[in-house]
Amino acid sequence: MRFAAASARPTADDNDRYKWIALSNVTLGVLLATLDGSITLIAMPDIFRGIHLDPLQPANSFYLLWMILGFLVVSSVLIVSLGRLGDMFGRVKMYNLGFVIYTVASLFLTVDWLDGRSGAMYLIGFRVVQGVGAAFLLANAAAIITDAFPVHQRGMALGINNIVGVSGMFVGLVLGGILAPIDWRLVFLISVPVGLFGTVWAYLKLQERSKPRPARIDWPGNISFALGLILIMVSVTYGIRPYGHDTTGWGSPRVLALLAAGTAFLAAFLVIERYAKAPMFRLQLFRIRAFTFGTLSTFLSAIARGGLMFMLIIWLQGIWLPQHGYNFTETPLWAGIYMLPLTLGMLLVGPASGYLSDRFGSRWFATGGMIGSATSFLLLALLPTDFPYVLFALVLFLQGASMGMFASPNRAAVMNSLPTAERGAGGGMNQTFQNSAQVLSIGIFFTLMIIGLASSLPATMAAGLTAHGVSGVAAQRIAHLPPVSILFAAFLGYNPLAHLAGPHVLASLSATNYATITGRSFFAHLISPSFRTGLHEAFAFAIGACLIAAVASLARGGRSAAATVVAVGPLARERRAAIQQ
Numbered sequence: 001m002r003f004a005a006a007s008a009r010p011t012a013d014d015n016d017r018y019k020w021i022a023l024s025n026v027t028l029g030v031l032l033a034t035l036d037g038s039i040t041l042i043a044m045p046d047i048f049r050g051i052h053l054d055p056l057q058p059a060n061s062f063y064l065l066w067m068i069l070g071f072l073v074v075s076s077v078l079i080v081s082l083g084r085l086g087d088m089f090g091r092v093k094m095y096n097l098g099f100v101i102y103t104v105a106s107l108f109l110t111v112d113w114l115d116g117r118s119g120a121m122y123l124i125g126f127r128v129v130q131g132v133g134a135a136f137l138l139a140n141a142a143a144i145i146t147d148a149f150p151v152h153q154r155g156m157a158l159g160i161n162n163i164v165g166v167s168g169m170f171v172g173l174v175l176g177g178i179l180a181p182i183d184w185r186l187v188f189l190i191s192v193p194v195g196l197f198g199t200v201w202a203y204l205k206l207q208e209r210s211k212p213r214p215a216r217i218d219w220p221g222n223i224s225f226a227l228g229l230i231l232i233m234v235s236v237t238y239g240i241r242p243y244g245h246d247t248t249g250w251g252s253p254r255v256l257a258l259l260a261a262g263t264a265f266l267a268a269f270l271v272i273e274r275y276a277k278a279p280m281f282r283l284q285l286f287r288i289r290a291f292t293f294g295t296l297s298t299f300l301s302a303i304a305r306g307g308l309m310f311m312l313i314i315w316l317q318g319i320w321l322p323q324h325g326y327n328f329t330e331t332p333l334w335a336g337i338y339m340l341p342l343t344l345g346m347l348l349v350g351p352a353s354g355y356l357s358d359r360f361g362s363r364w365f366a367t368g369g370m371i372g373s374a375t376s377f378l379l380l381a382l383l384p385t386d387f388p389y390v391l392f393a394l395v396l397f398l399q400g401a402s403m404g405m406f407a408s409p410n411r412a413a414v415m416n417s418l419p420t421a422e423r424g425a426g427g428g429m430n431q432t433f434q435n436s437a438q439v440l441s442i443g444i445f446f447t448l449m450i451i452g453l454a455s456s457l458p459a460t461m462a463a464g465l466t467a468h469g470v471s472g473v474a475a476q477r478i479a480h481l482p483p484v485s486i487l488f489a490a491f492l493g494y495n496p497l498a499h500l501a502g503p504h505v506l507a508s509l510s511a512t513n514y515a516t517i518t519g520r521s522f523f524a525h526l527i528s529p530s531f532r533t534g535l536h537e538a539f540a541f542a543i544g545a546c547l548i549a550a551v552a553s554l555a556r557g558g559r560s561a562a563a564t565v566v567a568v569g570p571l572a573r574e575r576r577a578a579i580q581q
Helices: 002-008 012-050 058-089 091-109 116-148 151-179 191-205 219-239 253-275 283-287 289-305 308-323 328-338 340-360 363-382 389-416 420-466 472-479 483-491 496-501 503-507 511-517 522-555 569-580
Strands: none
Touching: 012 058, 012 091, 012 116, 012 151, 012 191, 012 308, 012 328, 058 091, 058 116, 058 219, 058 420, 058 483, 091 116, 091 191, 091 420, 116 151, 116 389, 116 420, 151 308, 151 328, 151 340, 151 389, 219 253, 219 420, 253 283, 283 289, 283 420, 289 308, 289 363, 289 389, 289 420, 289 522, 308 328, 308 420, 308 483, 308 522, 328 340, 328 389, 340 363, 340 389, 363 389, 363 522, 389 420, 389 522, 420 472, 420 483, 420 522, 472 496, 483 496, 483 522, 496 503, 496 511, 496 522
């Protein structure tokens, strides 16, 4: 019997093969989850045309915002809970279930037969279901990799996984730009065969290397956390919309009530977790210095870069590409293509920094990555609005390389700091901070941009329109449209003034004035000064967040993992066991 049991144990060769299988499958799952977070951004005009709904009408802004943010919100809310369920019932089991949910939701998204608002609600509903599947994948991915790889290779493995995942956000932009003009349903259909392949592969090949520890589900904690996070994230969607005569809604009773209620639920959640016998959110983990400061760095870096993609897309689509001869309908695809240097920087530097951090430690790599990110934001702010592309590409490459230098070592340091039994919950907590920060970052970047536009754009636009034959009343109406509508018009690849002015105003213009106002450069020249003001404010915020993240990364300490075991009550023994693996 002893001989039979010993022969059943995995050999060194089996372990070596399995770790690469686990990394390949989990990386595929994370790539799909992050790719679908962005693929709809560029495809949005084609999606709304396909369901015959104008997303720029004020009454329809809800559908536009939730098509963008619904996926991120639900994945952020559920990741901690699903990571904890992975610890309790098996990480591979939860991960595999995520592949099934994700693939089925992707299939249903391709068969939307409804039009108008009903069609939009159908898509939003199944995007939320797709986000649930993505949350299962993201919550357990890092823990599965950490279980499969020895300590001296985790930085490299987690680096590959993390960087491919982050790159998926930018690859999604290009795929959306290519597929959506052919048929908007293809942006969802492409995930179905890949998801089906990944599902079968995961069920056949992934092994449960952790020891599940069944426990009671912390329902009060789960519910209070979910409600608190949802309410705060919903407040972000209303905060960037106008309220009354204000350009943003942050002072509206609705937003204030949502923020207050969300904060109250999160405060209740912290109290519940302190006394719960089987808490969802293991507050004891914050006694581990590397985990605490690594997670803080994760949150701050995501705050700094979460809204960057939107700002770059608007910059390219609304200003730079039209000024360089691209039709507005072509700008979504080309915006994705011109942002590829950022992805290239991440793909080249991320795995390498993860490998090197395994040998030399993660502290200085992660800190240097955040300093590099701050530098790249400063360089972006120094570029003229109509920049030479070579300089823009170099700065994007630096930004991507800096993200890669930070993300891989930081994730490895966080996961290596966790006891074996808490990797699912701890990894989910870290991922939740990252995803939540991305949603908050979008709200912050858009708010700063809207404030910058509102300071001077109305007067500039009114003067420009009246100078080209638009009546004073019509010019004032267009100029005082909510700045967020103007930003979304540029973001969606519409001809902004042709769409916002409307056919009645345009029909009254002479042929020359019509051609000028709807031409490629008129809107870009009008918006550039105001856009630059808002962009500088957003980038200044990002620089501050990156520098604070660099300080947090330094604060986690420079000693080796074996030397930084801290007393965390019942976690101490498991912490030592994790380090010795």
